[in-house]
Amino acid sequence: MNMLARVRPDLAGFQPYASARRSGLVGTIRLNANESPWSGDGCPTGFNRYPDPQPLALRSDLAALYGVAEDRLWTGRGSDEAIDLLLRGFCRAGRDNVVGLAPSFGMYRIGAQLQGAEYRTLALRAEADFALDPDRLLALADADTKLVILCSPNNPTGELHHDAIGHLAQALAGRALLVVDEAYIEFAGIPSATALLDRYDNLVVLRTLSKAHALAGARIGSLIAHADVARFIGSIAAPYPLPLPCVAAAVAALEPAALERTHARIATLVAERGQLADALARLPRVRRVWPSAANFVLARFDDGPAALERALAAGIVLRDVSAQPGLDDCLRITVGSPYENEALLEALA
Numbered sequence: 001m002n003m004l005a006r007v008r009p010d011l012a013g014f015q016p017y018a019s020a021r022r023s024g025l026v027g028t029i030r031l032n033a034n035e036s037p038w039s040g041d042g043c044p045t046g047f048n049r050y051p052d053p054q055p056l057a058l059r060s061d062l063a064a065l066y067g068v069a070e071d072r073l074w075t076g077r078g079s080d081e082a083i084d085l086l087l088r089g090f091c092r093a094g095r096d097n098v099v100g101l102a103p104s105f106g107m108y109r110i111g112a113q114l115q116g117a118e119y120r121t122l123a124l125r126a127e128a129d130f131a132l133d134p135d136r137l138l139a140l141a142d143a144d145t146k147l148v149i150l151c152s153p154n155n156p157t158g159e160l161h162h163d164a165i166g167h168l169a170q171a172l173a174g175r176a177l178l179v180v181d182e183a184y185i186e187f188a189g190i191p192s193a194t195a196l197l198d199r200y201d202n203l204v205v206l207r208t209l210s211k212a213h214a215l216a217g218a219r220i221g222s223l224i225a226h227a228d229v230a231r232f233i234g235s236i237a238a239p240y241p242l243p244l245p246c247v248a249a250a251v252a253a254l255e256p257a258a259l260e261r262t263h264a265r266i267a268t269l270v271a272e273r274g275q276l277a278d279a280l281a282r283l284p285r286v287r288r289v290w291p292s293a294a295n296f297v298l299a300r301f302d303d304g305p306a307a308l309e310r311a312l313a314a315g316i317v318l319r320d321v322s323a324q325p326g327l328d329d330c331l332r333i334t335v336g337s338p339y340e341n342e343a344l345l346e347a348l349a
């Protein structure tokens with residue numbers, strides 16, 4: 001079954017805003033978008049014009065990077081925008097629901113709440129190392145479930161859940177989208193779930209340049225899905241989501257030489273992650289450090305707030321995740337440069 005059948009019925013056949021750039025008309029004198037005919041003082045040329053909604057060079061670079069056909073890809077302002085558009089496009093306010101993990105990334109709940117969709121979570125237990133039983137996750141889904149969101153590696157646990165994807169996508173076929181958020185997959189050393197797109201047309205994969213590609217400030221995230229789903233998301237998005245300087249930064253970061261440096265940086269961070277986790281685990285006031293497939297580690301301290309305070313006194317900011325279910329006294333620690341990690345270990349020793 002085509003997943004567009006699960007789109008909000010009031011959006012069936014949705015007509016997107018007919019922006020000037022979408023018209024596809026080409027000419028040397030452009031008087032169709034109320035732009036300024038002149039560039040602003042000190043601005044690079046071309047900044048007086050609206051950008052391409054989905055710039056060709058960036059699209060083809062991202063499709064190559066992720067190994068997918070271009071028509072499966074929609075790129076917007078970070079994966080955050082893709083999450084928001086999935087919720088808005090598929091969930092009927094006050095009726096539909098979304099299923100996810102707890103603990104997990106906080107934006108799913110916020111996006112669901114903004115759209116008026118119920119957010120149901122399966123509690124993963126720290127004592128079981130956050131192991132996921134996919135059938136218990138499926139048990140939360142019903143006829144009004146539109147999205148099941150699987151963050152893998154999961155934030156903030158660092159745990160991989162990719163081995164559940166096939167089973168979940170199969171069980172949800174024709175009913176709900178399985179959204180796999182792979183914001184940290186580059187640090188996991190495993191293949192992306194995009195390899196399964198041919199098999200499951202209800203699979204959506206989210207990728208971002210924010211973490212491994214060092215471009216959090218550029219806000220470039222991609223939704224990769226069945227071409228119909230990708231096209232629908234593009235149709236409900238704002239007309240010009242990608243600012244010119246961000247596109248230029250991303251295209252530069254995806255050049256072969258830059259990609260090579262990115263891979264070297266990823267290797268450095270993965271090595272640092274192992275060392276940091278080991279060193280943290282040896283500290284007397286650390287109770288547990290969980291294995292992580294991402295660029296952070298989750299650690300439980302005897303006294304979380306005290307550890308947070310001690311780091312802060314040394315000018316080091318950590319993420320307090322203790323408010324999430326089952327994570328009392330836990331802090332999420334981003335793997336930094338060797339210097340930064342050393343400074344943290346010294347502060348906590």
Ligand SMILES: *Cc1c(COP(=O)(O)O)cnc(C)c1O
Nearest residue numbers: 078079080105155183208210221
């Ligand atoms: C950081 C993060 C994102 C946000 O990505 P952007 O592309 O910067 O919006 C998405 N999902 C998870 C799980 C994250 O940790």
